[in-house]
Amino acid sequence: MKDLSLHLLDIVQNSIKAEATLIIIELEYCAGKLLFKITDNGCGMEPEILEKVTDPFTTTRTTRKVGMGLPLLKQSAEMTGGSLSIDSVKGKGTVVQAEFIAGSIDRIPVGDMDETIKVLVQANPELDYEIYFRNEMREYEFKTSEVKKMLNGVPIRNMEILQWIGENIKDGLKEVFGGVLNEISG
Amino acid sequence: MKSLAELEAIREKALKEINLRDNTDKIRVVVGMATCGIAAGARPVMNAFVEELNKRNIQNVNVTMTGCIGVCRLEPIAEVIDAKGEKTTYVKLNAEKARRIVAEHLVNGHPVVEYTIGAAEENK
Numbered sequence: 175m176k177d178l179s180l181h182l183l184d185i186v187q188n189s190i191k192a193e194a195t196l197i198i199i200e201l202e203y204c205a206g207k208l209l210f211k212i213t214d215n216g217c218g219m220e221p222e223i224l225e226k227v228t229d230p231f232t233t234t235r236t237t238r239k240v241g242m243g244l245p246l247l248k249q250s251a252e253m254t255g256g257s258l259s260i261d262s263v264k265g266k267g268t269v270v271q272a273e274f275i276a277g278s279i280d281r282i283p284v285g286d287m288d289e290t291i292k293v294l295v296q297a298n299p300e301l302d303y304e305i306y307f308r309n310e311m312r313e314y315e316f317k318t319s320e321v322k323k324m325l326n327g328v329p330i331r332n333m334e335i336l337q338w339i340g341e342n343i344k345d346g347l348k349e350v351f352g353g354v355l356n357e358i359s360g
Numbered sequence: 361m362k363s364l365a366e367l368e369a370i371r372e373k374a375l376k377e378i379n380l381r382d383n384t385d386k387i388r389v390v391v392g393m394a395t396c397g398i399a400a401g402a403r404p405v406m407n408a409f410v411e412e413l414n415k416r417n418i419q420n421v422n423v424t425m426t427g428c429i430g431v432c433r434l435e436p437i438a439e440v441i442d443a444k445g446e447k448t449t450y451v452k453l454n455a456e457k458a459r460r461i462v463a464e465h466l467v468n469g470h471p472v473v474e475y476t477i478g479a480a481e482e483n484k
Binding site: 175183241243246296298325329334338342 | 362364366367368370371373374375393394395396398399403404406407410411414423424425427
């Protein structure tokens, strides 16, 4: 994957398949490290599956034997000297956390987070997302539940609303990371 | 920062339009959005479908995503499922091809044969 926003789109598919209703996305820069964390309240995994999940030849799919999403994220993290960890409790949900060494020459850019979020909301408007960008000084948060409350029955899957969401996220990314990571447009 | 006042204005506008539109989704566009699709560029394809449909003010098409369709080497893939349930599978898409599919297939009802899986496999 070229950038973090594409990994995000990919990993969130796992949460959607796990029938999550809330997906929390966190991107945090702290002491030279970039933490990328996705938390869902989906069905979780059995410990036996969790153990093997970063093996590309593990998948819950029955059509074929490969699953590349998590192994690729692990590779992207490890390339920088970072790591990937996954916690999952059956029936409770899953937390995927990738840690990147931010200054590594091999670290992929953040990419177009706004495009990913727009696609996710468009495809599954009934799901709720919470997005947090943080560094040592600033925090940005965005919750689709708040937007929906404000919309008061008007569907969130409306082009102008999606565009507003995209712009909002882009602004948040710029506000928190602009100047520190300086790679907003991917 | 985008303000909530702007969102409120969009909401009011959408509310006025909502009664006018025919909300029955007659046609479905399903974009393959698994690892293979994303790596091959499915995100700009999906956004192109959504934006082009919106530009042309077409309300009866629902754009959504699915997992791996099964022929990863032909990604990005999108399926158009019409009102009768008939399915056309488009392969090796990009944003420009997606816009052409909107114009020719979704608006005018003529599938873009050269982008279909049948055409791609014939030319192999």
